[in-house]
Amino acid sequence: MSEATATIPSSYSLEDLKKLTDSDMLRVNQVITDDLASEVVLINQLSQHIILSGGKRLRPMLVILAARACHYQGDEDALLAAVVEFIHTATLLHDDVVDDSDMRRGKQTASTIWGNEAAVLVGDYLYSRAFQMMVRAQSMTIMDLLANTTNIIAQGEVLQLLNVREPDTSEQKYHEVIYAKTACLFEAAARIGGLLGKVSNSQEQALQAYGKHLGIAFQLIDDALDYSARSEELGKNVGDDLAEGKPTLPLIRAMEVGTESQRQLIRNAIESGKIEHFDEVRQIIEDSGALEYTLDQARAQASAAKTAIAGLDDSEYRQAMLFLADYAVERSY
16 A cells, blocks of 8 residues: 555545534635625625535635645635635636536526626626735735636636537647646645645645646546436536537547547537437447546546655645545545
């Protein structure tokens, strides 16, 4: 058994993780509540709808875990965890408009309830509020990190848009998108914890690598679940990625190894965004081994995440980070 996995108790569960972080996440939620407040009623209604709708809070939790694993004892971890959640929420609001999504976390999207215009503008409000908040931390290094991260996310959104309905998207382009859209914010969250704890450069880079690999694993599983989960488990409509013309890894791999007729069916589905052949596409993904291929990549990324933090001092927070890597690939929603 490797050093990175040896200290995870076999009985460790999501409940253990929640108990460990409960008091810290209450602090984070208080910051979120306080800083969401606006004199504009619609901003309060719409932002609370998505932020308080039961998301996993993995990104802000990662700030807390990494900071505590690096022996940080101050209060700015809660502030910066809330900043990370605001940035993430802003991207969700904009994503749902671009993707014309009507369901997220098992509920109607904000854009469906209040309209695209309101969702986009409140997303902008959350971005600007996040930058107001990060100034309060008075760290140019962290401000630089989060500014660059936000810019990378925006570029990722544009890159994904360019790949929509493009069946010839390569696996490399796909990985560029998921790094920019998802992994870079996980990467920043973990690195913030190291910066708060004032760790060495090598440990900071280790946390950054952990966050990157964790984020990639998380997105790979998200993309796999779109072809293996049920809508009620997933909290969104299964088949949304195909309906939106997104060439995710299960589709890319299935086209690479499938028969000519299978390739053509998937190409047509991506180009048209029609899901009347969704069940056939899902069967091809399973039969071709494309689903297992995606899961294997996610497992490899989770393993790399755990290896990255093998050198951190052993603690209950490091154990939780190791568990989080396993949870990212074992979850069903």
